[in-house]
Amino acid sequence: xxxxxxxxxxxxxxxGAAMLAGVIVQRGLKSGWRAxxxxxxxxxxxxxxxxxxxxxxxxxxSAVTAGLATLLSQRGAxxxxxxxxxxxxxxxxxx
Numbered sequence: 001x002x003x004x005x006x007x008x009x010x011x012x013x014x015x016g017a018a019m020l021a022g023v024i025v026q027r028g029l030k031s032g033w034r035a036x037x038x039x040x041x042x043x044x045x046x047x048x049x050x051x052x053x054x055x056x057x058x059x060x061x062s063a064v065t066a067g068l069a070t071l072l073s074q075r076g077a078x079x080x081x082x083x084x085x086x087x088x089x090x091x092x093x094x095x
Contacts, residue, residue, distance in 0.1 A: 010089045013077050021073035
């Protein structure tokens with residue numbers, strides 16, 4: 001595969017993995033919040049009027065979950081890419 005085509009293909013694969021992870025995280029956050037807090041999660045537009053504790057808790061849980069989802073989706077996409085193409089998706093940095 002040509003370098004430019006490979007870079008474009010990887011961008012599509014990585015972007016697709018990130019979008020899928022975003023959808024999964026959103027759904028997981030809503031159902032997880034409901035299961036633990038026994039109420040609907042705060043709406044982002046309502047955060048300025050939410051109590052500080054609830055707003056901070058939701059923000060921290062969201063950030064950690066999104067960070068983990070990004071890490072897992074990108075590593076999973078890279079592993080799949082390497083399995084299909086036989087080479088890593090990105091060149092290693094020169095030292």
